[in-house]
Amino acid sequence: MPVKELREELKEKIIEQLNLEEFSVSDIDDDAALFGDGLGLDSIDALELIVMLDKDYGIQLTDPKEGKEVFKSITVLADYIAERTNK
């Protein structure tokens, strides 16, 4: 899957999984921070996203701390997934 499409797919999944009903795909910037000041996600969301990575992309994170880097932004997350699934 091209990275651009993957990014859009991730945005949709994040909105659905985290019940962010007031957001639409166009509200989420590719490079904006997902946590903290950006989208305002927190540690519970990170755990939700870790399960999504495992379930939908077969990527397992064992340490929640790893999530901090991986979930930095949509761009970072999409690249991370692409690197591990397009081999």
Next chain:
Amino acid sequence: MQNEQTNKNIVPRVVVTGMGIISAIGNSVEANKKALLASKSGIGPISKINTIHAERIKVGEVIFSNDELVSQLQLPEDNNFTRTALLGLFAAKEAVENAEILDINSYKTGLISSTTVGGMDKTEQHLKQFSSSSESQKYISSHHAGDSTKKIAKYLGVNEFSTTMSTACSSATNAIMLGARLIKAGKLERVIVGGTDALAKFTINGFKTLMILSEDVCQPFDEHRKGLNLGEGAAYLVLESEKIAKKEGKSIMAYISGYANANDAFHQTASSENGQGAYLAMQKALNLAQLKPKQIDYINAHGTATPNNDLSESIAIKRVFGNDIPDFSSTKGYTGHTLAAAGAVEAVYSVLALQEQTAFPNLNFKSKINETGLIPVTEIKKKPIHHVLSNSFGFGGNCSALILSKE
């Protein structure tokens, strides 16, 4: 403060006259004491619950099966006791016997219990048969958290006041606190207080999703701690007003001298960086007991061995005690984290610490946490102990602290 002092003559002191416990390290107070003094942990592989995580978790299971508990308690075979209720009744019964209560209604007696999972151990086995199987249906009414308390009250003959608390892992400490307050207010003369929780797939999987279950035995307050081990158990204390205990010639095991409840108001599950809720609970308990921090001889810490709790609790302890940190340890390495029961399990251990004049070791500790540098007691330590502080913190920011004293 002023009021406490001036009222001292009329407000009765609250004493512990009996205890009962069932945990991974034993089925009685005596057995628990032996294991504590022998540094013998009860944590191991799970045997009573069929879970896919069995290979990757360690737990503190009570040795008795449900059938064994039913037969020990001489319950009818068609009972609808959940494991939570069985454990609770087993420990509460020991507490009442230990307090040498022959007629429960000779004084105005209440029961305050606590649980987080309630009847979940049966619900999770029977949920999908509830609509079809009459054998399963008896567990519909035993699901809610008040059920185990009602069963214990009925068995013990407590007909007047009883209630159940559920503030996650601080529950039983709050039950002890309410019991003491009701005696002080003159509303009860005697009260059985504590908590009970059985292991369940529900909590195993819940803590698993939070990624805070350790694959190995837990290491409270260690720099390399990897999370908690769940445990199960129940413990109860019999509290009485000092006046009645003395009148009845009972041996007084300990005094309830301080307690407090505060909320961290930081996050639904995580503790704050400065441990504000824990700090307030400890500080307010000291105030009520009219004790200075340096008078605390031993802290039975909450110490679950999750990265977050132990750091936050260490910081809170440092804020209260400064550079003069009392001997402290977490006994979760013995029992695992028994959730709602933990506060009562550890109150029993705190009374044992007073009776044995011993600080119990914090098992599996190797290296201190870099940020705080606190080192718990790692071997049996005999010493004069007058006052013990016991901490219990839970989800939802619920933080409670209890102080038990020898005199």
Next chain:
Amino acid sequence: MRDCYIHSVVSISAQNTFPNEDFLLDVIKYNAKKIQAVYPNYKDFISPVVTRRMQTGVKMGVVAANKALQIAKLNEPDAIITGTGMGCITDTEKFLNSIIDNDETYLTPTSFIQSTHNTVGAQIALGLKCNNYNNTYTHGSLSFESALIDAQLLLQEQGARHVLVGGIDELGTEFVDYVQMIEANKNKGIGVPFSEGATFTVLSTEKKENAIKLQDIITISEASKEELILKLEDFLALNNMDVKAIDAIILGDNGDMYDDYYEHITISLFSNASQIKYKHLSGEFHTASAFAFWLGINVLQKQHIPAEVLKNSGENKSIKTLLLYNQCKGKDHSFILLKT
């Protein structure tokens, strides 16, 4: 001993009680077996970012609590105490079913985190950044009453001046059907619909003009009908009154065979008092008695008993003292005394 005054009471229920402009003038009549509460527009009160993890009970609780604080003009209560019979049953069911359906794999934490009984009290504290006393009771139909007892004690101990107390239960999606199935198979099971709601009140030691007084409360786990009468008389005597002082009594009739406890009490002691019932309007749930608390306070304040809740033909006299009586299956009796 210090008195407890009620500075506000707010109820979200199956009736249109939340706006509370008219007092049960246009009641909603239900034929269904299960009825949802009339929900407020949550977005008017809490941001969607905050509510995205909340199920019905937590949302109802937080909104009712905030309004109760607002009316009482209180920013930070000295204590937050809640009671709930079934706890956060929706998230409990959700997590439980995902364990069963997915065979313990791919589970996410949110529903587990939100399933603990103290979630409502915790979320209120979190929203207010309130570090004070915080407790949650879950003891079947004595859950709200237990919270009230704790609150009364805190005020009397002088440990607190203003306490926020609430009773919350949500319908959920599965367990309620099993409970109803059991009731339906009984000879005379619960007849009123099952429902849900959240009622919050601010209790204070400060006497305010027209504030209703929570005179006293008692709970009794088990007693025969005869013992109950004696215990109730003792309770009234302890409060320096006798049965004649009770102008109105609110009864928890729910259509099951244990309604005869209400009948026995009223015939024996309160035949001259106005008799009120409400569960046909609120539905039955563990903390339905908190709706009765809301109703009692409104009756005393407005000096009016809505026709839809009046059980007997009451005379038109002033109502100064009101007694609430609730029980569940002949057990877990509670008596609450309210006074103008």
